[in-house]
Every structure is written in C-alpha cells, then in structure tokens.
Amino acid sequence: MKKSIEVKTFDKPDETREFEGKGWADFCTVGGKTVARGHFEPGWSWEGNVKPIVGGDLCQVSHMGYVLEGRMRVIMADGSEQELVPGEVVAIHPGHNAEVVGNETCVFVDFGEIAEYALRK
Template sequence: MNGIEIKSFDKADETRTFEANGWADVVMVGGQPVARGHFQPGWRWSRDVKPIAETELCQVSHLGYCLEGRMRVTMSDGSEREMAPGEVVAIPPGHDAEVVGDETCVFIDFGEVAEYALRK
C-alpha cells in the first residue's frame, strides 16, 4: 500500500446475503476484508448462515464493534455472552449467535471474514 486507502460500506466491494434476515457488506482495505453485518430481528447463525457455511457451528473468529442492536453468542461449551451498542468483542470459532429483541444488530467485523457467509 503506497498511500491512504478509504472505502465506504455504502459502495461495498461485495454484499453477501444470508439465507434470511440480513446481509453483510464487505470492503477490502489495506488488503484485508472488513464487514458490516446487518442482522435483522429473528436472525440466528444456525438458521441463516449455517446452510451457507456448511459447518455445525460458526468457525470464523470475529473481532468487531457493535453499532446497533443486541446479539447473544453461545459457545460450543454452552457459555453465553450478549453484546450491545458501543461494545467491542472478540469471538473465537465454535459458536452460534442470534439477534436479541426487535432491533437490527449492526456489527463491524475486522476478524477473519474473508470466507464468512460466502456462497460456494
């Protein structure tokens, strides 16, 4: 990279739709993908992304910031945490997740999203 690179999610390089209840806009910046997910009420990873990922649980490591809404993440060991607006989170692989409440959860993800919700 030779200079400053600026991208906008409003002109995303790619939009990945889930089976239902949302989508993720992806931009490539600094050679890395960054995603802005829109997880609508009723969204659940095991219902809306699992058919795309073809894995039992989400195997992506997420590092991000919750802009709006709430999301509950359940790890394979049964432990749960809930994120809310203004919170920064790190989520390891091996989890399910679901929107909590009736507000869309908007999440900026700087994690390993190169293959997240990418249809084969």
C-alpha cells in the same frame, strides 16, 4: 518510499452477501484486509441464516468487532454465552452460534478473519 491511504465506504462495498433471509453483510477490502458490516435482522441466527450457506455445526470464523446497533447473543461450543450491546468491542473465537436478541436489527462491524464469512461453498 511513497506512503498512501486507501479509503472505501460501506455505501459502495466491494461485495454484499445476503444471508439465507434476515439480513446481509457488506464487505470492503483495504490494505489487504477485509472489513465487514453485518445487518442481522430480528429473528436472525447463525444456525438458521448462515449455516444453510456454509454448512457445519457452528460458526468457524474468528470475529473481532464493534456493535453499532441492536443486541446479539453469542453461544460458545462449551455452553457459555454473552449478550453483546451497542458500544461493545468483542473478540469471538471460532466454534459458536449467535442470534439476534429483541426486535431491533443488530449492526456489527467486523475486523476479524471475516473474508470467508457467509461465502457459499
């Protein structure tokens, strides 16, 4: 059986999806799985910048990611919240809102169920 290595780079992503202002996400698919690198600019929120694209009350995507830069606050449907900072690895279940904290772009690499994220319906 032949073994192979599949390599892609975010410098030449398979797809880039612009948010409704304040950022974008680059998507690469390797090994049948999609990985995304999101750039969430200051003032970005899921409600203001992704909800207009996908609809619904809360983000219904499951995220498994790593914060490279900046900070983001995630607010779950039950009201609990967590601020994410560089170097943290996180699992975020569906049913949340999120917003950038501070004046620095948050860069987040997502290995979760991200293929449909910010995909216009």
